[in-house]
Amino acid sequence: MSHILSIQQLGKTYASGFEALKNVDLDIRRGEIFALLGPNGAGKTTLISIVCGIVNASAGRVLADGHDIAREFRAAREKIGLVPQELLTDAFESVWATVSFSRGLFGKPRDDAHIEKVLRELSLWDKRHEKIMALSGGMKRRVMIAKALSHEPKILFLDEPTAGVDVELRRDMWAMVRRLRDDGVTIILTTHYIEEAEEMADRIGVIHKGELILVEEKAALMAKLGRKQLTLHLQQPLNEVPQGLNGYTLELADDGHALVYTFDTQTEQTGIGALLRRLNELGVDFKSLQSSESSLEDIFVNLVRSRS
Amino acid sequence: MAASPMHFNIHGVRAIYRFEMARWFRTLLSSIASPVISTSLYFVVFGAAIGSRMGDIGGVPYGAFIIPGLVMLTLLTESISNAAFGIFMPKWSGTIYEVLSAPVSTAEIVIGYVGAAATKSVLLGCLILATARVFVPYGIEHPLWMLAFLVLTAVSFSLFGFIIGIWAESWEKLQIVPLMIVTPLAFLGGSFYSIEMLPGIWREIALFNPVVYLISGFRWSFYGVSDVGVGMSLAMIGIFLALCLGGITWIFRSGYKIKR
Known part of the structure; x- marks a missing residue:
């Protein structure tokens, strides 16, 4: 048994x-x-x-x-x-x-x-x-x-x-x-x-x-729920995610002042290098970047919040 | 929660019994000294001072007459308080969780706690009899019956005390039944007099007091004289014992005041 x-x-x-x-x-x-x-x-x-x-x-x-x-x-x-x-x-x-x-x-x-x-x-x-x-x-x-x-x-x-x-x-x-x-x-x-x-x-x-x-x-x-996010704080605000970045899970945040890239922590290729090169080619400049990982705590809080 | 016929948790019963006896031995002085001292005082006051002016009752000198009643008095109060405290304490401190979560049946829990309380009472009863011997010479006509009454009463009232310990959720409630009901009944139950000495109607009323039957039967085992028939006394103890056992079975079946 x-x-x-x-x-x-x-x-x-x-x-x-x-x-x-x-x-x-x-x-x-x-x-x-x-x-x-x-x-x-x-x-x-x-x-x-x-x-x-x-x-x-x-x-x-x-x-x-x-x-x-x-x-x-x-x-x-x-x-x-x-x-x-x-x-x-x-x-x-x-x-x-x-x-x-x-x-x-x-x-x-x-x-x-x-x-x-x-x-x-x-x-x-x-x-x-x-x-x-x-x-x-x-x-x-x-x-x-x-x-x-x-x-x-x-x-x-x-x-x-x-x-x-x-x-x-x-x-x-x-x-x-x-x-x-x-x-x-x-x-x-x-x-x-x-x-x-x-x-x-x-x-x-x-x-x-x-x-x-x-x-x-x-x-x-x-x-499944443990996502990592890379936030790029931009020099110039954007109105929309540039066309050339369609392959990436990107979102605009902070009134277009930040670009948030969500990726899976479990995969070998996070795609960050390619994304940064692509941004460079497109002429999107950024001031700083910061990454964050959702902890069990975030998962837990989200679960409980979505229920109540 | 029925006891499995295949198995009896002897180690569990022993653990509870030993735990309870250890508690008694830790407070040996107050556990033993106080009933011995109070009994001695009864003898000094009732046996010697007042008793010297009293005549024989049913052919028994007054000093000797009160011995069975005094032993019963202690037996009742000590059985109840020991057993009540024994189960109230873990309930109050919360340590009862362990007993409830252990593979012990209702019967085993009761044997452990009530067995220890009854053991203490019987030991105290014997101690009081020995103390009484210092003051008054007396004989025991039916020693085996005397022992039977002693043990049956100790067990019945320890069971009763166990029920009180479970029922009480405060220290005050723990004291109230022994203080307000049992002690008066014991005093009015003929410890110091024969109910034959009561005037008319009071004699009839006294017969509603269950303690009368205990003391009467116990006294018969000493001196061969009794207020009521011995068979009646035994039947009353038997009924009381059965009631307490029924109460305890119900408590554990329903989880009353111990399980939510």
């Missing part, structure tokens, strides 16, 4: 009448890093919470490694680890006790060697005897990750993992995510830091107002 997680026609309407998810269909491939992007309130956390068993779905079903999360909740849940967005920890427990507790809760027999490995990887080993309330926010975040990894999950959910996290922890977290992926763990992260998705993800899904509006390979998404 190639899909480790299969979400089918999932819907959620809260008691207040708020429709948080609308007919979401999503298949997650085994071993991939999937980034779920969306603005606040888009339904990211609701989606995760349903898969993890914290929120009941109103419609649809979810299969985790082939197991229905409602009917075969044991088999489904023991494969899943969750790091929630908020720092939710006990105060008086020691780091070691709380991580061991999580392993037991998920039905795994005691394994001190595994707990030690997890704590070491997260730089928590030296703090293992400390009470959680004595730890800093960043350390508490690490404890929550350690808890989620304590039972060796096959699917790991990271809900806004780097929100409010310092640079060092963010870097550690990214390294850890890659390491986990190398070990065969499937990772689904939600984020509104687009650079995070751009840096980490194999595929990207965009969720907006409870609807999954796009799921795409990151590379394909960047290629």
